[in-house]
Amino acid sequence: MSILFPINTKWLESVHKRYNPYEFSPSASGDRVSVSACSLGHAANLFGVPRYKVYADPGLGVELLLAANEFYGVDDFAHWDHSSMWVEDYDGRIALPGEYAEAPYIERHPFETPQDIEKFEVKDVHEISKGPTMAKMWKALETAERLLSRYFTPWSSAHLPYEQARRWLGSDKLLLWTAKKPRLIHELLRKVVEHQVNCIKAVVRKYGSCSINTGSVFASSEVLSPKMCREFHIAYLKEMVERALQAGAGPGIFYHICGDHSLDWRLHEDIPITSSTMIHIAYDHKKPMNLTRVIKVFGEKCAIAGNVPTDLILFGTPRQVYEEAKRQVLAYKHSPKGFHLKLTCAIPSHTPPVNVHALVRAVIDHGQLPKA
Amino acid sequence: MQMKGRVVAGLKNSVTKGDVDSCKAYAEKAIVLEIDAYEAIMTGCAEGMRVVGEKYQRREYFIPELLLSAEAMNAAMDILRPYVKETSDESVAPKVVLGVVEGDIHDIGKKIVRIIFEANRFKVFDLGKNVPLEMFVNKAKETGADVIGLSTFITTTLPMTKLLIDQLKKEGIRGKVKVILGGAAASRIFAEKIGADAYAEDAIEGVKKIKNLLKGR
Numbered sequence: 001m002s003i004l005f006p007i008n009t010k011w012l013e014s015v016h017k018r019y020n021p022y023e024f025s026p027s028a029s030g031d032r033v034s035v036s037a038c039s040l041g042h043a044a045n046l047f048g049v050p051r052y053k054v055y056a057d058p059g060l061g062v063e064l065l066l067a068a069n070e071f072y073g074v075d076d077f078a079h080w081d082h083s084s085m086w087v088e089d090y091d092g093r094i095a096l097p098g099e100y101a102e103a104p105y106i107e108r109h110p111f112e113t114p115q116d117i118e119k120f121e122v123k124d125v126h127e128i129s130k131g132p133t134m135a136k137m138w139k140a141l142e143t144a145e146r147l148l149s150r151y152f153t154p155w156s157s158a159h160l161p162y163e164q165a166r167r168w169l170g171s172d173k174l175l176l177w178t179a180k181k182p183r184l185i186h187e188l189l190r191k192v193v194e195h196q197v198n199c200i201k202a203v204v205r206k207y208g209s210c211s212i213n214t215g216s217v218f219a220s221s222e223v224l225s226p227k228m229c230r231e232f233h234i235a236y237l238k239e240m241v242e243r244a245l246q247a248g249a250g251p252g253i254f255y256h257i258c259g260d261h262s263l264d265w266r267l268h269e270d271i272p273i274t275s276s277t278m279i280h281i282a283y284d285h286k287k288p289m290n291l292t293r294v295i296k297v298f299g300e301k302c303a304i305a306g307n308v309p310t311d312l313i314l315f316g317t318p319r320q321v322y323e324e325a326k327r328q329v330l331a332y333k334h335s336p337k338g339f340h341l342k343l344t345c346a347i348p349s350h351t352p353p354v355n356v357h358a359l360v361r362a363v364i365d366h367g368q369l370p371k372a
Numbered sequence: 373m374q375m376k377g378r379v380v381a382g383l384k385n386s387v388t389k390g391d392v393d394s395c396k397a398y399a400e401k402a403i404v405l406e407i408d409a410y411e412a413i414m415t416g417c418a419e420g421m422r423v424v425g426e427k428y429q430r431r432e433y434f435i436p437e438l439l440l441s442a443e444a445m446n447a448a449m450d451i452l453r454p455y456v457k458e459t460s461d462e463s464v465a466p467k468v469v470l471g472v473v474e475g476d477i478h479d480i481g482k483k484i485v486r487i488i489f490e491a492n493r494f495k496v497f498d499l500g501k502n503v504p505l506e507m508f509v510n511k512a513k514e515t516g517a518d519v520i521g522l523s524t525f526i527t528t529t530l531p532m533t534k535l536l537i538d539q540l541k542k543e544g545i546r547g548k549v550k551v552i553l554g555g556a557a558a559s560r561i562f563a564e565k566i567g568a569d570a571y572a573e574d575a576i577e578g579v580k581k582i583k584n585l586l587k588g589r
Contacts, residue, residue: 018439100475101502102528171480177445222556223480225434252383259556263431268448286559286573310527311557348528 003047004067007147009337013072016151019340021211022276024160031366033333035341036069036076037356039104041069041349043203052096052115055082055104058140061336066147072356075340079213081157082233086337087167087257089123089131102349104123109170113178113183115237117169122194129202141203156249158196161236163216165192175223178232187213189236197243205300212241215256215280217345221263234271241272251276254305258282258345265289266297272297273301279329280305287290291328295335303338314348318358325362341367376407380416383448385421388427392447399451399581409455409572414493417445417452421491428484429576435480436573442487452481466586469511471499473532478525481555485521488575494582505536512540512549518589522568530557534566550585552582554578 040054040215042295043064054061058080065078082103097103110115121331128134131321137157145152149321165354166174178185203210218231251274256342257265259282268279279298281289288307295304308324316324331340341363347356379402386394395417402412417470421540424441427433431439470486472479489496497511508520520540522533533553540546550569553562563571572578 095476099534101477102475102526102530105477105502172439172483175436175480176439179440180443219430225431228434228436286556311530311559311562313526315562316528346526350524350528350531354385 002063004063007066008070012148012151013089014056015069015075015077021153021254027130032234032324032369033035033329033361033363034075035360035367036074037343037347037359038072038074038076039066039346039349040067040080040082041097042347042351045349046071046353051102054323055096058136059143062140062143063147064343066144067138073360076358077151077153079155079157080137080144081155081213083159083163084167085157085159086133086164086199089128089133090120090168092168092281096153102336102346104169106167108253110170111188112171112173114181115352117184117188117191120191122191123198125198125201125205128195128297130181134199134202137203138206141207144148153252154203154210155213156200156203156210156244157213158240159217160216160233160243161189161240162198162219162233164196165189166218167255168192171218177314178224179229182231182293185232193236193240193243196240197247200244200246202251204211208248210249211252211254212244213256214241215254217259220259220261221285222260224264225337226264226267230267233264234267238271245272250274253277255279256282256305258279260285261289269297273298278305278338278340279303280307280342282307288344291332291335291339295339299335299337301337303333305340305341305342306332306344308343310339310343310345310348313343313355314357315350318352318354321355321358322362325359326366329363330365333369357372375405379405379407380412383412383416384420384423387417387441387445388423389450390437390444392444392446394449395444396451399448402452403455408457409431409452409458413449413452413456417448418491421445421487425488425491425576429574437483438484438487445487445491457567465493465495466519466582467495467497467515467517468519468582469497469499469515469517470523471503471508472523472525473503473529473536474502474504475529475532476526476555477501477522479523479553481525482521482523483525484577485554485575488579489521489582494579505532505539508536509539509543509545513543513545517549517551518539518586519550521552521554521578521582522558524553524558525556527557530562533558533568537567550582552578552581552585 013237040061041051044051044054046068059078062078084106092110093108094104095107262284265281288327381397552570553568554572560571570581572581
């Protein structure tokens with residue numbers, strides 16, 4: 001039996017207006033800037049549940065995340081996924097977080113040798129649907145559908161192809177072979193795209209459609225040159241999203257372009273943008289990206305998300321969080337296709353709840369928009 | 373003499389280009405010509421890696437190129453190392469215990485730091501990733517380390533760095549070992565706040581900071 005009381009339907013209604021993956025646009029809500037901040041790990045902490053449980057039991061994860069979002073009054077429902085997805089499907093092994101780890105992590109990557117990459121065959125949609133990762137995704141999606149009813153919007157989890165390649169091969173080999181055996185890495189990335197599209201197709205077959213949530217910290221300016229970024233990251237991301245859209249996914253796309261993108265963020269101008277796309281470019285070197293620059297390039301095409309630093313919400317005072325959130329809301333809220341206040345990355349699980357409250361308060365106090 | 377210079381320069385260039393085969397060939401040539409192996413490593417391989425580190429810092433090279441150069445350097449070192457004579461210089465090399473704190477499994481940055489530190493003749497004890505605090509403390513005691521280098525990529529594990537400093541104090545060795553922080557989540561301000569001795573944005577800066585910390589030792 002659930003430990004929680006029923007979700008407040010007024011809150012559901014307001015979130016649906018402000019943050020609907022089928023309409024990331026200020027004109028849809030017309031009242032204020034939307035805001036989100038919660039994560040599975042933080043929700044677990046908030047409710048005093050060990051963190052591994054929200055990953056081991058996706059139904060519980062979705063339930064707690066929704067309840068945490070309602071508790072804070074943020075404008076988001078629940079997306080269950082994590083940064084070690086689709087590893088077990090190819091005989092890799094993941095571990096659940098213990099006392100300190102934030103999320104599941106990879107204990108054994110599926111591939112070790114060039115022959116492993118050459119030989120392996122991508123699982124088809126049917127096999128993916130029956131696999132260990134999708135079994136958890138189904139539980140999460142079914143729970144969300146049950147709890148959200150008519151407000152439910154299905155999601156998929158297909159992170160950036162270069163990031164998924166890291167999960168399968170490990171960072172060292174992926175990066176070394178990117179320079180040493182580029183043809184082999186291209187072969188791997190082609191297979192990754194095939195796999196990711198099949199994962200999205202599985203959700204589309206069951207629900208008719210789904211939003212595309214993709215992101216990663218790995219294909220960033222700290223790791224790859226702009227030339228490599230274009231060749232090994234952007235090209236495959238573009239192909240993956242185009243094929244997912246052709247397969248019936250979308251129009252909701254959320255690009256979480258995490259990490260330092262000081263040298264390559266403009267390359268993302270080439271990625272598909274639908275009528276309902278939101279882009280979040282997190283860092284410029286070690287500082288949060290100045291979103292005025294991002295709005296100039298992407299603001300007429302899609303909604304913009306960002307960009308309160310995660311270390312501020314973890315270590316700052318409520319006043320500091322409030323002031324930074326206020327500054328950003330006032331600076332960015334008139335972005336033509338909408339602005340959504342978020343953190344630079346996932347919220348640390350031990351964040352003081354009062355700091356999330358400060359973030360939301362700043363939006364309520366300063367995020368008002370003119371009536372559409 | 374000219375030949376020696378050519379071999380050492382060849383080693384340096386091969387490391388810089390990340391050319392494994394050429395590195396091996398020059399290392400073998402150095403042995404045949406009875407060039408001092410330690411000198412070949414220091415003025416050839418390590419010097420090449422220093423150039424690579426600078427290129428990385430200037431963002432002319434990125435991690436794939438850096439790993440390729442490290443592979444080339446290691447190939448040459450495998451050939452040269454058995455011929456290195458014990459030198460007095462080795463005994464004064466800074467001893468650094470290195471690791472990614474518990475809860476964090478991102479270790480590519482730490483690996484880069486190790487490569488650059490070793491190229492600068494630091495004696496590195498690499499504990500890997502997801503390392504419990506007591507392992508840092510025990511290794512520092514066991515090796516008589518001068519420095520503990522902590523890396524954390526994610527914000528959530530930052531508090532672990534403060535816990536380590538507290539633990540070093542409890543064990544009574546804080547005065548003997550310097551603590552330097554790195555990794556995407558760390559910052560100079562945070563390092564100051566928790567009482568670390570230094571923060572380095574990258575491996576090259578780490579080398580400079582450690583040399584500074586240990587000046588006059």
